[in-house]
Amino acid sequence: MKKTSYEVMPNAQEKAILVSLVTAEQKMREAYDPEFSLSELASLAETAKVQVLGSLTQNKEYADSKWFIGRGKAEELKAMIEETGANTAIFDQELSGAQVRNLEQFLDVKIIDRTQLILDIFAQRAKTREGIIQVELAQLTYLLPRLYGQGKNLSRLGGGIGTRGPGETKLETDRRHIRNRISELKRQLQEVVRHRSLHRERRKKSGVYQAALVGYTNAGKSTLLRQLTHADVYVENQLFATLDPTSRSLKLPNGLEIVVTDTVGFIQNLPHDLVAAFRATLEEVCEADLILHIVDSSSKMMAAQMQVVDQVLEELGAHGKDRITVFNKIDLCPPEQADMLTTEGEFLKISAFREEDLLRLKERIEVRMTGGSRSFRIPADKGDMISLVYRIGEVLENEVDGSDMLFKVRVNHKAFDKIGYMLAAYDAVRPAEGEQGRDV
Template identity: 50%
Template sequence: MREISGNKKGIRDSVLAELQKLYDIQSPQLVSPELALKLADITDFINREISVYITRSGQIIEISIGDNSTVELPTFSGRRGAGRLSGIRCVHTHPGGNPNLSGVDISALKNNKYDAMVAIGVASPDFTQSTLTFGLITGIDSNENYTAECYGPYTIEEAENINFINTVGTIERILDKQTGGSSLQVTSERAILIGMEWGKNDSLWTVEDSLEELKQLADTAGATVIQKFIQKRPKPDPAFYIGRGKVQELALFAQQENIDLCIFDDELSPAQQRNIEGVMGIRILDRTALILDIFAQRARTNEGKLQVELAQLQYTLPRIMGKGLMLSRLGGGIGTRGPGETKLEVDRRRIRDRIAFIKEQIEKVKSVRSLHRAGRKKNNVFEVSLVGYTNAGKSTLLNTLTNSDIYAKDQLFATLDPTTRQLTLPNKQEIILTDTVGFIQRLPHQLIAAFRSTLEVVTEADLLVHVIDVSHELYKEQAAAVHEVLKEIGAETKPVITVYNKIDKLPPESKLAERLAQEEDTVCISAVKRLNLEALQQQIEKHLKNKAVEVTLEIPYSESAKAARLHSAANVLSQEYSERGTVLKVILPVEELDDYNEYILKSE
């Protein structure tokens, strides 16, 4: 039946005939340009709203006429499971040119569980200038009510590129998980990884190596990697990065394999991310967003959480454009908007205010840490920082040296918040040893900026111990990546001991550890097997002698004030009393030598 329902009073038969012809149009997209333009033309002619109802296969099953501001919405007996949408989308027109969805539209979307509610703002006389917005059900809130989000406005041409079917599939999987339709356990997201080889590769990393590391990152974040793709191009496409054709090919693969997530091995521009998301209809992440997500999972201390949130907000701010499934912002409502502000402007203002607040809180924490550091400097406590690529074994080394039990696991970014422990060297000198967050190639600049206060433990340290996983086939490339980060934070001139860890994992016939041990300021160890740890501590002692020397002083009793001062100016190892005065064995900072040179025993 090709019936036209609704308010047909005063409508000519010729117009009804034109509306009946719309049943012949297939619209597998959100709304096809042909359908959108014909609806706009008829709407402008009769000055009434028109609504059409379309199945996922693109077939129009109902057409209805309203008045100049509303249209009656029929009821359909579609799929009604809690985790399923109706399988029907409503496309209707607004004669006045306003494409925004009304409160009634959103209510109808939720109540009827439409796949989408689309509003076309008719622009007359050039209907190609018409724009549209659409609403989607995005989840279920704590009160078990459906939540919805609006997207747009889009031009009719832009709307054609939106991969509507994939988007609806993603929404139904979200609803299915929230309603417990698939399992009581949280299932991991199915992901595909995308890398691109272009131009001259000056990097030490091949595309394949970098994608393998991206897979480890995705595994760490909790995703299940289904497939990896590599695209070769002369240069990145400014609109779609890997090219529109490749994106369309991946969209088909994502639809066939029920993919939830697409992760790119490079940082995408906000426009590229929106464009790709529009075509593929699934969430798009780049390398930076993935690392930020892992850091968000790992943050435990208040400072760590603040720093991760700061990095995420700085990453998100330029990407809020009012379009895109993942980049829209929930919230808003009564009491949250300034006069004349759009929702987009409110979102940006909120983020900027939050960034300012977080920076203020981080500065407070930083000032407390500076006081602690000043106290250690005053007491001549030397600080040694463990640095290195993520999963190189820094936390395990700290545990082994200091008999601690901090979290150490064979995974990327197991340590996020710095951990400090006291270590007594064989010469009885006490130092502070700090485990720091692991580095990675192309570490996001947002993270480096946000974690600047935490990374001060590196820039302020007296000595760096660079831990390298020598069993990794790319250990040289990883070491180079660490040097790049040290350079970026201003720590490249710090004295460094290079520690090649995990020698127990090398093949028995390998001579690599023996060759590396010949290098200056280098130690080969196994933190797990406790191999060569004494040699490492001796290397630390050797380096710290450049900042302090071990001497035995005999200070006359008449100058007891100078002897007492040593307890704050030096590290006192032992104290005895002779006939002539107090005999102290101390580790004395080199800058104090002139003041105590006359008291050094001749045997020194």
């Protein structure tokens, strides 16, 4: 039994033992680190305001169908619970309803798995109507097939982790009520999707360029959004500090404005029900013109975290979108570690608290947005065409050449795709090549 010291939270209602099962299959995964996963579970518990009293790890070929960690280890866990006075056991893996029931009857404490803990944190964080709908839908979808294993768990007094939101209704007694509620939530979510689609169509018609911040939870996305746009967003050093997406206007050095959207952070083993429920929100990533993948460069598990983000983006169908990897928190990295940071494609190393780094990021976004320049030779008497030149981007140079006007224009791709075809006859030079795959 591994003893671990955790921060004391005297006001915490829940007091828990963390339990992890390391199977042969998990050991074969290159990106899996059981110690990091357990440490992350402790952070999740702290975010849910749970006092962690200790942890227990079991190495086993495969999960026990009845006891998950095996009968012997379950007895060891029971002794640990009695010794510490814990009232909750939090498992780092997902449990079946039968395993929850068996462990709950044997240990006489509340049994929570990683998925339920994440769903509970989302229930705390959801503030908007859309967020609340999505969290409740994910919780109900998760709980429905496990109701027969949740009886004692859901009837415990005092609420607490695993029973917020829909857990406060008598879920175990009315499956039909839950199915009806799920149908109603899906209907409400379809309405949300319709509204979001309308907003996206308006943005497309107006030619607004949109960048989406994505990344592992606690990578510094909200901090970066606040520093870039001076947005009044909640920032805290904890997992899933922000849940509801936030969009703010950002003015680039060339004077053009874009929309930057902060999205919910990803995490390893992100519940599928949660991804499905939040698809309406996460689709903002798919609709963005540019993805800014924010990476915590100071994290020891940086590579694994980047892989998790790639997997979720692939699930969403946004893996092939235009992207810049932003290695954040570079000020927390030793110089030798910072020098080794690299990845495929275009990347940038910054600290969200350094003005010069924020300027470099804005300039990089600007280059991606415009992609280069075009030159046009337009007869001086073509006033409508000259006006159009100023509408498709930023005029860098202009001069008179006989009866013609020569323009060098940094092109806004969206505006050019929409109305630039009218200038095709006056296009004198191909677009200049933009930066590719190098950090500057």
